[in-house]
Amino acid sequence: MKITDAKVLISSPGRNFVTLKVYTDDGIYGLGDATLNGRELAVAAYLSEHLVPCLIGRDPFQSEDIWQYFYRGAYWRRGPVTMAAIGAIDIALWDIKGKALNTPVYNLLGGKSRTGVMVYGHANGRDIEETIDEVGKYAAMGYRAIRAQSGIPGIPSTYGVAKDKLYYEPAEKGLPPENLWSTEKYLLYVPKLFESLRLKFGDDVHLLHDAHHRLTPIEAARLGKSLEPYHLFWLEDAVTAELQEGFRIVRQHTTTPLALGEVFNTIWDAKTVITEQLIDYIRMATVHSGGITHLKKVASLAEIYHVLTGCHGATDLSPVSLAAALHFDISVNNFGIQEYMLHTKQTDEVFPHTYSFSDGYLHPGDGPGLGVDYDEKLASKFPYERAYLPVNRKLDGTMYNW
Ligand code: CS2
Ligand code: MG
Numbered sequence: 237m238k239i240t241d242a243k244v245l246i247s248s249p250g251r252n253f254v255t256l257k258v259y260t261d262d263g264i265y266g267l268g269d270a271t272l273n274g275r276e277l278a279v280a281a282y283l284s285e286h287l288v289p290c291l292i293g294r295d296p297f298q299s300e301d302i303w304q305y306f307y308r309g310a311y312w313r314r315g316p317v318t319m320a321a322i323g324a325i326d327i328a329l330w331d332i333k334g335k336a337l338n339t340p341v342y343n344l345l346g347g348k349s350r351t352g353v354m355v356y357g358h359a360n361g362r363d364i365e366e367t368i369d370e371v372g373k374y375a376a377m378g379y380r381a382i383r384a385q386s387g388i389p390g391i392p393s394t395y396g397v398a399k400d401k402l403y404y405e406p407a408e409k410g411l412p413p414e415n416l417w418s419t420e421k422y423l424l425y426v427p428k429l430f431e432s433l434r435l436k437f438g439d440d441v442h443l444l445h446d447a448h449h450r451l452t453p454i455e456a457a458r459l460g461k462s463l464e465p466y467h468l469f470w471l472e473d474a475v476t477a478e479l480q481e482g483f484r485i486v487r488q489h490t491t492t493p494l495a496l497g498e499v500f501n502t503i504w505d506a507k508t509v510i511t512e513q514l515i516d517y518i519r520m521a522t523v524h525s526g527g528i529t530h531l532k533k534v535a536s537l538a539e540i541y542h543v544l545t546g547c548h549g550a551t552d553l554s555p556v557s558l559a560a561a562l563h564f565d566i567s568v569n570n571f572g573i574q575e576y577m578l579h580t581k582q583t584d585e586v587f588p589h590t591y592s593f594s595d596g597y598l599h600p601g602d603g604p605g606l607g608v609d610y611d612e613k614l615a616s617k618f619p620y621e622r623a624y625l626p627v628n629r630k631l632d633g634t635m636y637n638w
Contacts, residue, residue, distance in 0.1 A: 237262050237336060239296055242288045242328075244270070244280045247615035249587075250580030251405050252276045252623055253554045255610055256283060256324040258332060260296055266331035267610055268324030269523040269557035272316055273407055273550075274625040282321045291325060296336075299329040303529045319501035319526045326527020327560045327606070334605035341563040341606055345532065352597030353565040355549075355576035356381035356444055356469075358404055360397045363387055364432050370401060371433060371441075380596035381442035381469055381573055386429050390421045395448040395638065403580050405551050412624035415638060418631050419451065423459055430466035442469035442573075444495075449476040449637040450628075453485035460490025469573070470495040470517055470546065476637055477505070483514035495519055498548035502526060503534050510534075510541050517546035517572045523557035524548070528564055535568045544572030551577045555587035559608040562591050562600035574598060586615045 241259040246252070254276050256268040270279045287306055294302055306322045307313060334341040342348055357374040359382050361367035367386040374382045385396030393415050398404035426445065433443055445468060451459060456474035463471060472495040475482050486494065495517035500506050501524055509515045518538050522528050535545055545568060547561045558576075565574050576598060579587075589608040590601025601607035628638035 237296055239291055239294050242291055244284045244288070245610065245612065245615065246276065246280055246620045247586060247618045248620050249582040249585065249615060249618040250403070251407060251551060251583070252620050253583070254280050254324075255554060255556060256328050257610065258291070258296065258325070258328040260332060262336065264332055264335045266296065266328035266335070267556045267606065267608060268326070268328035268331070268527075269554040269560070270320050270324035271523060271552055271554055271557075272320045273552035274623065275317065276620070278317045279320045279324075282317050283324060287321055287325060296329045296332040299326060299333070299529055302329065303526065307526065314502050314504070316499070316501055316524055320524050323523045323525060323527040326529045327522055327556065330528050330560065331605040338604045340600065340602050340604065341528070341560070342567045342600060345528070345563060345567040348566050349569055350566060350571065352599050353562050353571070353574045354380060354596060355574045355593070355598050356383050356442065358383050358385070358396070358577050360385040360401065360404065361387065362397060363389070364429050367429060368432060368436050371437065375437065375441060378595045381444060383444040383446060384429060384433055385446060386425070388418070388421050388425050391416055391418055394422075395450075396446055402578055403551060404577055407552065407623040407625050409621050409623045413626040415626045415628045416631055417450065417628050417636055419455055422450070423455060423462075426459060427462040430463055430468065434466045439467070444469045444472065446472040447474045449473045451475055453482045456486045457489035460486060460492035460494070463492050464490060468492055472496070472519065473498070477509065480506075480508035480514070483509050484512065487514050493517065495546050498524070500525060502530065503537060506534060510538050510543050513541050513543070515543060517544050519546050519548050521548035521553055521557060522560040522564060523553055528560055531564060532568070535570060539570040544570050546572045547574055549575035549577060551579055551583075555579060555583065555589045556606065556608050556610070559589055559591055559600060559606040562598055563606060566600055582618065586611050586618065
């Protein structure tokens with residue numbers, strides 16, 4: 237089998253997506269997700285201008301050698317653009333292999349290790365009362381794990397609180413919106429949120445929270461300690477992680493489980509936090525970390541150090557990478573949980589798929605390949621329009637992490 241062509245498809249059904257379609261001489265094609273929120277065209281160009289010309293003519297079954305070719309063969313390595321492009325190719329090759337062998341991709345990854353993939357939903361509200369109501373809605377839908385994000389009094393807007401409750405999309409057309417932030421107001425409010433949630437819903441439901449890179453290590457330690465009575469499933473992205481060893485400080489002070497890594501792109505980004513057991517869940521996603529091939533290696537390293545997977549799965553990761561994640565999730569031994577932020581109806585119509593939700597779990601489906609497709613004709617009705625993630629400033633105007 238030979239790769240004969242590859243197309244980079246850019247559309248905006250509900251939000252911007254970049255999808256790679258790889259064709260073979262057997263008539264089989266594979267899909268990969270190459271979406272990098274707010275920087276979509278950078279990955280599209282890296283793929284079409286630099287990688288696709290070197291992909292044509294290769295054997296799609298040689299996914300390891302192709303991965304190494306595009307990783308080691310690039311002098312300037314790593315980073316989100318490079319690894320999202322390699323990830324898209326890798327995901328498409330696994331899709332082709334599954335289709336060619338008439339088997340779901342999970343059977344090529346070791347088969348099913350569990351009956352379903354436990355997911356967490358996203359409840360959010362402008363204040364504690366509204367967030368409690370939203371958590372109740374997710375519990376009623378059967379979610380066993382629910383992330384709770386609330387507005388903070390005194391801050392006009394913050395991460396994770398959506399205008400549209402069900403569909404959270406932080407990117408906006410035009411120039412980057414500017415958010416404001418106060419760590420002190422946040423640290424005082426979040427423990428009250430989870431105290432209220434535990435009082436209302438008891439101890440059984442798994443509760444999660446995303447600090448979204450906004451604390452220093454000692455602030456994260458303070459928040460982790462204050463949340464211990466409410467035994468969160470995890471506290472995510474407590475601190476920006478360019479300085480992985482910063483998590484040593486957090487770890488010394490709190491037993492609240494820590495999740496990290498949705499912005500990581502290679503195993504080297506996570507090496508210290510995994511091998512020093514500074515985290516409990518690694519959040520890297522198939523699309524942004526070089527695909528299934530590389531993520532399997534990260535999971536193997538994590539398994540040695542008692543670290544579980546918790547793949548990123550926001551709306552800006554398309555149904556292609558969610559499908560890829562589910563085949564990875566259902567097979568890997570040290571699976572933890574899968575993020576499941578609902579895509580809009582427009583997105584689901586452009587990306588028909590076999591994965592399905594029931595009773596708090598997602599199931600990838602048992603058809604050949606990944607079980608997802610791309611309706612090019614329908615997609616053409618949703619043209620790309622540049623959109624940016626917000627930027628964030630402290631109340632005094634200092635640039636900060638969004
Ligand atoms: C978030 C994401 O899902 C999450 O945990 O961190 O919503 C993240 O903000 C977006 O993927 C950024 O594009
Ligand atoms: Mg996050």
